[in-house]
Amino acid sequence: MSNDPALDRFLSWIEHHGGKISKISLSQGASGRSGFASETIEPNETFASIPFDLVITETVARRAFPQLNALSSRPVLSWYLARENNNSESIHRPYLDMLPTTIMTPYFFSQDDLVYLSHTNLGTAVRERLVGIRRDFDCILQIIDPAEHVSWDVYLWSYCVFSSRSFPYTLIDPEYTGDSSEVLLPLLDTFNHKPATKITWSRQGTAESGRISFISGDTIPAGNEVFNNYGAKSNEELLLGYGFCLADNEYDYITIKPNISTDPNGPLKLQILKNCNVTSGNLDPLVHYIHHNHIPEAFWKTMRVLIMNTFELEYYATCNDPGQLDWISHRNEFAMTTVCTSLLQSRIFELKRSVLPRENLSSCQHYALIYRDSQQLLYQNALDMVNQRKQQVLSSIKSLLDSRTMPSPPFLRIAHPGQPPPIFNTATTFVPLETATINVDRLLQRDLPFKAFIETFFESVEEELDVVLMLCLIRQLSLKDDSPWYPSLQAAWNAFDSAQEHCQETVMGLQDIYDSLFPQAFEHLETLDRNLFTLEGLVWANHMLSNYSVEFPPSAEPALVIVPY
Numbered sequence: 001m002s003n004d005p006a007l008d009r010f011l012s013w014i015e016h017h018g019g020k021i022s023k024i025s026l027s028q029g030a031s032g033r034s035g036f037a038s039e040t041i042e043p044n045e046t047f048a049s050i051p052f053d054l055v056i057t058e059t060v061a062r063r064a065f066p067q068l069n070a071l072s073s074r075p076v077l078s079w080y081l082a083r084e085n086n087n088s089e090s091i092h093r094p095y096l097d098m099l100p101t102t103i104m105t106p107y108f109f110s111q112d113d114l115v116y117l118s119h120t121n122l123g124t125a126v127r128e129r130l131v132g133i134r135r136d137f138d139c140i141l142q143i144i145d146p147a148e149h150v151s152w153d154v155y156l157w158s159y160c161v162f163s164s165r166s167f168p169y170t171l172i173d174p175e176y177t178g179d180s181s182e183v184l185l186p187l188l189d190t191f192n193h194k195p196a197t198k199i200t201w202s203r204q205g206t207a208e209s210g211r212i213s214f215i216s217g218d219t220i221p222a223g224n225e226v227f228n229n230y231g232a233k234s235n236e237e238l239l240l241g242y243g244f245c246l247a248d249n250e251y252d253y254i255t256i257k258p259n260i261s262t263d264p265n266g267p268l269k270l271q272i273l274k275n276c277n278v279t280s281g282n283l284d285p286l287v288h289y290i291h292h293n294h295i296p297e298a299f300w301k302t303m304r305v306l307i308m309n310t311f312e313l314e315y316y317a318t319c320n321d322p323g324q325l326d327w328i329s330h331r332n333e334f335a336m337t338t339v340c341t342s343l344l345q346s347r348i349f350e351l352k353r354s355v356l357p358r359e360n361l362s363s364c365q366h367y368a369l370i371y372r373d374s375q376q377l378l379y380q381n382a383l384d385m386v387n388q389r390k391q392q393v394l395s396s397i398k399s400l401l402d403s404r405t406m407p408s409p410p411f412l413r414i415a416h417p418g419q420p421p422p423i424f425n426t427a428t429t430f431v432p433l434e435t436a437t438i439n440v441d442r443l444l445q446r447d448l449p450f451k452a453f454i455e456t457f458f459e460s461v462e463e464e465l466d467v468v469l470m471l472c473l474i475r476q477l478s479l480k481d482d483s484p485w486y487p488s489l490q491a492a493w494n495a496f497d498s499a500q501e502h503c504q505e506t507v508m509g510l511q512d513i514y515d516s517l518f519p520q521a522f523e524h525l526e527t528l529d530r531n532l533f534t535l536e537g538l539v540w541a542n543h544m545l546s547n548y549s550v551e552f553p554p555s556a557e558p559a560l561v562i563v564p565y
């Protein structure tokens with residue numbers, strides 16, 4: 001006998017129904033009720049076991065409330081348990097009296113607690129999920145006689161009993177193939193979670209007369225807490241479902257869903273991903289989970305497609321070979337890492353923006369902060385991986401430039417079947433962006449006469465950056481051996497079909513630009529090559545800008561670069 005009458009009643013009830021507990025004492029600790037080894041438990045030893053009679057199943061709940069037939073498993077089970085909890089004569093009474101009266105999942109967080117989840121996925125998920133739970137509850141109230149209603153708080157508590165301590169129904173019926181269903185296993189749900197705990201959930205006997213047992217996989221010395229293993233769960237799952245989470249959780253991840261809702265080419269991009277069978281593997285194929293030290297290949301591929309420019313899209317529109325998405329071009333890869341960088345940086349910025357008290361925390365604030373800090377670390381970790389990738393791309397461009405390799409246009413892998421993607425050096429040294437891309441600042445610094453010409457003809461370089469960059473591209477062609485870009489640009493110039501149809505409107509715009517600069521510019525700077533600084537030259541430069549540029553987020557320096565590789 002203990003000095004806890006509810007516990008004594010519960011243990012007698014378990015024993016009376018054929019349940020067994022061996023070498024375990026149950027007591028109240030910091031993490032609620034939990035089990036401790038009263039003697040050393042050996043590997044392969046069964047330490048707790050209950051017959052199926054004690055299990056609370058969906059079948060039991062549906063039998064009690066057939067009028068809720070149209071609702072899914074969780075709301076029916078939640079309603080059943082809530083009603084049983086209001087019934088002093090319930091057949092589950094000893095078990096119900098053992099359940100924690102509060103389960104601090106974020107659904108029960110106060111406004112002060114919810115601040116700790118601001119700008120996190122969970123903050124949004126809690127609001128959305130709560131709407132769904134409430135909708136089911138309201139639906140049930142419409143069906144059930146008002147005299148038999150339970151309060152929202154009791155229903156939500158009951159819902160959280162299931163989220164925090166249910167087991168899959170297949171544990172007692174492995175043959176079951178219906179929609180996912182859960183069960184409550186009194187006694188066996190008393191053990192707290194510790195990742196990597198070796199434990200077997202073992203089912204014996206038939207569906208009618210069987211039982212379920214917990215078998216230890218390790219020696220558990222007397223006095224130690226006996227843990228269960230809830231599986232590989234992220235902090236988001238743990239906090240939302242169970243009301244706690246773990247620092248240093250190796251299964252934690254961040255969730256990234258790229259937003260393409262405003263992209264006019266979004267549908268085509270999704271089609272390419274579908275044709276190439278690229279999916280995150282999740283219910284929503286665009287929702288990607290990024291764990292510590294690993295960005296999944298499907299995420300890289302997805303991002304390569306989502307940031308494609310119209311030129312790349314034309315080439316990939318009918319692609320159905322996922323291998324072609326391993327690598328598209330240096331431009332694409334560099335643009336992709338740039339977009340990922342700003343996406344991750346903005347998440348980190350949002351998380352850091354709220355300065356939250358870190359002392360005198362309630363238990364839910366404490367767990368929310370563990371979740372939040374872990375998310376920030378994971379974002380930073382992903383950002384480091386993206387930056388490493390970006391450095392590899394820049395370093396690959398730099399080595400092509402240094403070797404004065406002449407790539408063939410169009411600078412896209414899909415146009416050169418058989419050409420392998422570059423092999424990245426994992427130990428790259430830092431390559432500044434300016435040295436591996438064509439950008440206005442870099443060129444003007446190295447070409448002072450040209451800089452003087454630009455400053456004379458353009459009041460603000462920033463405001464007319466695209467035109468200035470086009471002129472810089474043409475200038476590179478005349479620098480020949482002085483420009484590392486010459487081989488690549490010359491190849492692009494030679495391959496450029498000036499007779500190709502160009503949008504009339506664009507050509508007219510370029511003509512206006514041309515007329516505003518020339519011929520005066522030639523008098524201003526004699527070294528401007530009259531054969532290159534032509535309307536045709538501008539049309540070519542515009543083509544290069546449309547197809548091989550990378551734009552940066554508004555405040556970044558530089559704002560626009562060209563990567564013709």
Ligand SMILES: C[S@@+](CC[C@H](N)C(=O)[O-])C[C@H]1O[C@@H](n2cnc3c(N)ncnc32)[C@H](O)[C@@H]1O
Binds near residue numbers: 031189193
């Ligand atoms: C299946 S129950 C385990 C028994 C529970 N301690 C009780 O009081 O009934 C799951 C709940 O236990 C608590 N819990 C389990 N593992 C934990 C852990 N590692 N750290 C903190 N709380 C934990 C959480 O409150 C969770 O909702």
